[in-house]
Amino acid sequence: MAAERYDLNKQLAQMLKGGVIMDVTTPEQAKIAEGAGACAVMALERIPADIRAAGGVSRMSDPKMIKGIQEAVSIPVMAKCRIGHFVEAQILEAIEIDYIDESEVLSPADDVYHIDKRRFKVPFVCGAKDLGEALRRISEGASMIRTKGEPGTGDVVQAVRHMRRMNSEIGKVVSMRSDELFEEAKDMRVPYDLIEYVHVNGRLPVVNFAAGGVATPADAAMMMQLGAEGVFVGSGIFRSGDPEKRAAAIVKAVTNYQDSKVLAEISEDLGEAMVGINEQEIELLMAERGK
Amino acid sequence: MKIGILAVQGAFIEHQKKLESLGAQCVEIRQKSDLERVSDGLVLPGGESTVQGKLLRELDMLGDLRSRIEGGLPVLATCAGLILLAKEISNDDHVYLGTLPVTVERNAYGRQLGSFRTVREMEYVGQVPMVFIRAPYIKTVGKDVEVLAEVDGRIVAVRYGKQYAMSFHPELNEDSKIHEMFLKECRREQQIF
DSSP states (O other): OOHHHHHHHHHHHHHHTTOEEEEESSHHHHHHHHHHTOSEEEEOSSOHHHHHHHOSOOOOOOHHHHHHHHHHOSSOEEEEEETTOHHHHHHHHHTTOSEEEEETTSOOSOSSOOOOGGGOSSOEEEEESSHHHHHHHHHTTOSEEEEOOOTTSOOTHHHHHHHHHHHHHHHHHHHSOGGGHHHHHHHHTOOHHHHHHHHHHSSOSSEEEBOSSOOSHHHHHHHHHTTOSSEEEOHHHHTSSOHHHHHHHHHHHHHTTTOHHHHHHHTTTOOOOOOOOOGGGOSOOGGGSOO | OEEEEEOSSSSHHHHHHHHHHTTOEEEEEOSGGGGGGOOSEEEEOOSOHHHHHHHHHHTTOHHHHHHHHHTTOOEEEETHHHHHHEEEETTOSOOSSOOEEEEEETTTTOSGGGOEEEEEEETTTEEEEEEESSOOEEEEEOTTOEEEEEETTEEEEEEETTEEEESSOGGGSSOOHHHHHHHHHHHHHHHHO
16 A cells, blocks of 8 residues: 555544544444434444344445445445455455454454555554554554454443553553663564654554443543543444434533533433443453454 | 634644644634633634534534634634535535535545545645545635635635635645644734734
């Protein structure tokens, strides 16, 4: 991928900042999400909670279903492919998707290699649990990062853990002497120039969103206060009592994440949140897929 | 000099950094009460216009913003900001601020694969780099609207009084000419009062 295309792809992620990206499975849901203020939608056949419940192999969605969603809304449309499945990615590029999520939510197609994302013109977002994972994905060509969290659980604990870990590792790299960076790059198994970027700038070279387990406006605001630049919400919306209202409230929470009065107001009367599963009750840890 | 930057969603920090490096003070506008602290100019940044427009409506900020702009507050609007200002959107029923008599087309260059950058001439500033991300362009302009730049026969930057609006992103590169021009406009305003 040409450097110019990569810049444009990172810049699209910059435009999404301060926004909420919502999982949708039908054009109707996509319209509800857009109407509620989503800055992009993620088109997928089943939301993570249902993938978790159904078990079995989970794959890229039917292109026809994705096209239906592209036609229904004017905001960017993203879609997921399996980790390492470069042909699914080629198919998504052929239908001009705005962003591909090489996602641990689907069953991995390759247990060693991720997709060489630099060979594509369309941008990629990838999940990460720590700084090393994030920088490895970026060196493969990802132009946006999100925490992995634990999708489909409605439990924010792991997204919090991943965001805190990433921040503390960034802090450590910033505080290092410059002659220590070479060893750090080797330990993290990442290119030196990316470690140097983090050392100088104190942040990832791409936009970083929170994802995995966000279910309430308070969850979203907490992730923003922890340093996320925006939020993905998956099962949390369309698995709740009043999706439209909850979606709109989460959008407002991300904008006014530091104003507790606003947060109190929009947290009222949202109906039932998704039931969720606690970390200890999960059999399948999706965050352990693809490192 | 105090410039307000609409900060409900999108790439507002990029504008802030650029204006601060040129010596301006910036105020993030996230709710209605923040507007009182804005005295010299307003930036409407890029992002998703549907999100920004909806938040402006729900946070009850449209009316106040509109009257400040109509009262002569200088505005720099980029991409989504241009859509918020436009009096008409050809492929969308919404009108948000409607203070700029132009018709814009949203996502006029298609999806992300249609995003591009180029360097072109712009009135008052000369050659500038232009980054277009899922960008709109301006289809028609009303009376007294000055066209500042075109790319391949399509209008991409205009001026109407103290409203400067463009479909590309001057905040996404190292060139500061457009922000300098805008601050000059804001300063001119200061001297009058």
